[in-house]
Amino acid sequence: MRDMQIHKNTSLKALNTFGVDANTKYYCEIHCRDDIAALLDWKAANKVTENMPNLLVGGGSNLLFKSDYEGLVSQICLAGKDIADENEQYVYVTAAGGENWHDFVRWCVAQQFAGLENLSLIPGTVGAAPIQNIGAYGVELADCFESLQAVDLETGEVFEYHKSACKFGYRESIFKSQMLDKLLITSVTFKLIKEDKNPEWKMDYAGVREFLAGKEPTAALISDAVIALRQCKLPDPAVIGNAGSFFKNPVLSLGEWQALKADNPNVPGWEQANGLMKTSAAWLIDQCGFKGYRQGDAGVSEKHALVLVNYGKASGIDLWGVAQEIMASVENKFGVVLEAEPRVL
Ligand SMILES: Cc1cc2nc3c(=O)[nH]c(=O)nc-3n(C[C@H](O)[C@H](O)[C@H](O)COP(=O)(O)OP(=O)(O)OC[C@H]3O[C@@H](n4cnc5c(N)ncnc54)[C@H](O)[C@@H]3O)c2cc1C
Known part of the structure; x- marks a missing residue:
C-alpha cells in the first residue's frame, strides 16, 4: 500500500496556469484508490469539512487564487485509459480523472475514434472536463459524454452519473454548482463513433473548414486544424x-438582445435552443478598448480580448482587479453583466 504524504505550506505557483504565487496550507497527490481512502481518513481526523476548506485540482487551468489557500489542496493524478465496450458503430472509452485531456484526445484520434477532435489542445485533466462541460469549435464534452464515476468526499461512497444527472449546460454542470467540492471524479466514459461509420464532422466553426482546404475530413485532420487555429489565437500558458477565456459569453433574453442590437447593430449573436441569445463577451470587451490593456503585470492578451494574462509577477488580486474593471466597463457601456468562467478563490 502506498503511503500518501500530506505536505504543509506548499506553493501553488506551478499548480495554476496563471502562475500566481499563492501557497496552500496542506497539499497531497491522489494517485490511486488507496490515496483516496487515506485522504478521507485524514479529512475526518483533521476535521477538514468543519474547519478547513478542501479543493481538488487537476491542471489548475481554470482557477484564480486571490490569496493563499487555508485548507487542503489534493491534486488528482489518477492515470489510465481503456476501451470499456464497443459495438459495430461505437466505442466506449474510459479515462481516469488525472489523465491529461489533450493527450487523451490525441490518443482517441490516433485510434480513429471520432467525437472529441474539436476539443483538442484544451489544457487540464479528464476529471475536470465535465465540471464546466468544456467546449470549443462547436462541440461540448456533453456531446460525447456517457457517464462518470465519482467518490463522495464525505462518505467514500462511489457514484455513477449518467448524462441527464450531470445537468450539463453552457460551461455548467451539477459538479460546478450543487456538488461543488463534494465529489472526486475518478473516471469519465465517452461514447465515440468509429471513424469509418460516418461521423458527423463539425467543421463550420472559426476556420476549420478553410484549414482542411477541400480534403476529406478525418478526426486527425480536424484535430490538427483546431490545434493550429488555437495556437494562433490563444497565448500559451x-x-x-x-x-x-476569463469570461463566459453572456446569454440574454430576447428583449435584452433586441435592446443591445438596436444600439449596436454589429454586435454578434447566436440563437440558443431555449429562445435566448448568446452574445460575444470578446466583442463587448474589445469595444471597451481592453484588448492589450495592462495594469502592472496583470492585463488582457493582445491576441484575444477574453484572455487575462499574467506578464510575470501579477498576484491573483491584481488579475481580479483587471477583471472587475472590465466587468464594470462592459456593464456601464452595454448594460450587460459578465460572469467569470474560471473558479475565483
Ligand atoms: C490556454 C487555455 C485555453 C482554454 N481553453 C478552453 C476551451 O476552449 N474551452 C473550455 O471549456 N475551457 C478552456 N480552458 C479552461 C480549462 O482548460 C478547462 O476548464 C479544464 O477542464 C480545466 O481542467 P483542470 O484539470 O486544469 O482543472 P482545474 O483548474 O484544476 O480545476 C477546475 C475545477 O475542477 C475541479 N476539479 C478538478 N479535477 C477534479 C476531479 N477529478 N474531480 C472533481 N473536481 C475536480 C476543481 O476543484 C475546480 O473547481 C482553457 C484554459 C487555458 C489555460
Whole structure:
C-alpha cells in the first residue's frame, strides 16, 4: 500500500496556469484508490469539512487564487485509459480523472475514434472536463459524454452519473454548482463513433473548414486544424500565464438582445435552443478598448480580448482587479453583466 504524504505550506505557483504565487496550507497527490481512502481518513481526523476548506485540482487551468489557500489542496493524478465496450458503430472509452485531456484526445484520434477532435489542445485533466462541460469549435464534452464515476468526499461512497444527472449546460454542470467540492471524479466514459461509420464532422466553426482546404475530413485532420487555429489565437500558458477565456459569453433574453442590437447593430449573436441569445463577451470587451490593456503585470492578451494574462509577477488580486474593471466597463457601456468562467478563490 502506498503511503500518501500530506505536505504543509506548499506553493501553488506551478499548480495554476496563471502562475500566481499563492501557497496552500496542506497539499497531497491522489494517485490511486488507496490515496483516496487515506485522504478521507485524514479529512475526518483533521476535521477538514468543519474547519478547513478542501479543493481538488487537476491542471489548475481554470482557477484564480486571490490569496493563499487555508485548507487542503489534493491534486488528482489518477492515470489510465481503456476501451470499456464497443459495438459495430461505437466505442466506449474510459479515462481516469488525472489523465491529461489533450493527450487523451490525441490518443482517441490516433485510434480513429471520432467525437472529441474539436476539443483538442484544451489544457487540464479528464476529471475536470465535465465540471464546466468544456467546449470549443462547436462541440461540448456533453456531446460525447456517457457517464462518470465519482467518490463522495464525505462518505467514500462511489457514484455513477449518467448524462441527464450531470445537468450539463453552457460551461455548467451539477459538479460546478450543487456538488461543488463534494465529489472526486475518478473516471469519465465517452461514447465515440468509429471513424469509418460516418461521423458527423463539425467543421463550420472559426476556420476549420478553410484549414482542411477541400480534403476529406478525418478526426486527425480536424484535430490538427483546431490545434493550429488555437495556437494562433490563444497565448500559451507555458509562455505567459493565463486561464483561457476569463469570461463566459453572456446569454440574454430576447428583449435584452433586441435592446443591445438596436444600439449596436454589429454586435454578434447566436440563437440558443431555449429562445435566448448568446452574445460575444470578446466583442463587448474589445469595444471597451481592453484588448492589450495592462495594469502592472496583470492585463488582457493582445491576441484575444477574453484572455487575462499574467506578464510575470501579477498576484491573483491584481488579475481580479483587471477583471472587475472590465466587468464594470462592459456593464456601464452595454448594460450587460459578465460572469467569470474560471473558479475565483
Ligand atoms: C490556454 C487555455 C485555453 C482554454 N481553453 C478552453 C476551451 O476552449 N474551452 C473550455 O471549456 N475551457 C478552456 N480552458 C479552461 C480549462 O482548460 C478547462 O476548464 C479544464 O477542464 C480545466 O481542467 P483542470 O484539470 O486544469 O482543472 P482545474 O483548474 O484544476 O480545476 C477546475 C475545477 O475542477 C475541479 N476539479 C478538478 N479535477 C477534479 C476531479 N477529478 N474531480 C472533481 N473536481 C475536480 C476543481 O476543484 C475546480 O473547481 C482553457 C484554459 C487555458 C489555460
